[in-house]
Amino acid sequence: xxxxxxxxxxxxxxxxxxxxxxxxxxxxxxxxxxxxxxxxxxxxxxxxxxxxxxxxxxxxxxxxxxxxxxxxxxxxxxxxxxxxxxxxxxxxxxxxxxxxxxxxxxxxxxxxxxxxxxxxxxxxxxxxxxxxxxxxxxxxxxxxxxxxxxxxxxxxxxxxxxxxxxxxxxxxxxxxxxxxxxxxxxxxxxxxxxxxxxxxxxxxxxxxxxxxxxxxxxxxxxxxxxxxxxxxxxxxxxxxxxxxxxxxxxxxxxxxxxxxxxxxxxxxxxxxxxxxxxxx
Numbered sequence: 578x579x580x581x582x583x584x585x586x587x588x589x590x591x592x593x594x595x596x597x598x599x600x601x602x603x604x605x606x607x608x609x610x611x612x613x614x615x616x617x618x619x620x621x622x623x624x625x626x627x628x629x630x631x632x633x634x635x636x637x638x639x640x641x642x643x644x645x646x647x648x649x650x651x652x653x654x655x656x657x658x659x660x661x662x663x664x665x666x667x668x669x670x671x672x673x674x675x676x677x678x679x680x681x682x683x684x685x686x687x688x689x690x691x692x693x694x695x696x697x698x699x700x701x702x703x704x705x706x707x708x709x710x711x712x713x714x715x716x717x718x719x720x721x722x723x724x725x726x727x728x729x730x731x732x733x734x735x736x737x738x739x740x741x742x743x744x745x746x747x748x749x750x751x752x753x754x755x756x757x758x759x760x761x762x763x764x765x766x767x768x769x770x771x772x773x774x775x776x777x778x779x780x781x782x783x784x785x786x787x788x789x790x791x792x793x794x795x796x797x798x799x800x801x802x803x804x805x806x807x808x809x810x811x812x813x814x815x816x817x818x819x820x821x822x823x824x825x826x827x828x829x830x831x832x833x834x835x836x837x838x839x840x841x842x843x844x845x846x847x848x849x850x851x852x853x854x855x856x857x
Contacts, residue, residue: 589663591619597797705748
C-alpha cells in the first residue's frame, strides 16, 4: 500500500514506537495522521509537531476506539491505515492477579480486536485498508519474567494471522510488528519495572540483551517498508528470523536453551515463578 494520501491512525502514539510511526507516516505524505494515546498531552504534542490531530483514547475501552474511528471518518474521510500499537509490561508468573492479567489482555489483544471491528466495515466497503498491529518478538518466542506479556503477545500474533487470512479477499492487508528491545517509554510507564529499565529480563523476546536496542525511528521505518511491500511479519531485529526457524526445527532444544538463558539472566536471584512458593 502507498502511504501517501492515506488517513493514518496510530494508537499509543504519544511516545516511543507510536510517536515514531506517526512521524514516519507524516514524512511519507499521509493525508492526515491521527495520534491517539491514553496520555492526551503527549498525543497532542506529537500531533502538533507533524500537523496532525490528537485524541485521548484508552484502547482497553471498545467504546472509545469506536468513537475514535467514527470521529476520524467524519472529519477526515475513510481510514486507510490503522496502527494498533499501545502496550506495557509487567513482571510476574502464575502468582499474578487476574485483574492485572486481564488488563494486559485488554490492551494487547482486545484493543486489536476493537480496532479491527471498528474500522474494517469502512475499509471493506472501500475495497481496501491496512492494519498494523504491534506485538513483540515475545509473541514469536517468549518473554522471560512475564507470563501475561508472553501470553498476550502470542495471542496478538495469532490474531493478526487470522485477520490476514480471513479478510485478505476483501482487500485488507495486515502486518504484525515483532521487535526485540526498542528504546521507548514502555518500561518507564510499566508498573513493575519503573526505575529498573535496564534489567535484562525485560529485553523484548528474552534474547535482545545480545542483539542490541534499536531506536524507535528505525523500527518505524521498518514498518513503513513492510506496509509498502504488504509484508506480514515486521522483524526490525533480523536475528529473530533465525530464532523462529530454530524453535520450529527443534522445540525441545530451544526450550532447553531458553532455560539456560533464564539462569544466566537471573544468576543467584529468584527465578520467575518463585513467588508461587507462597501458595505451597
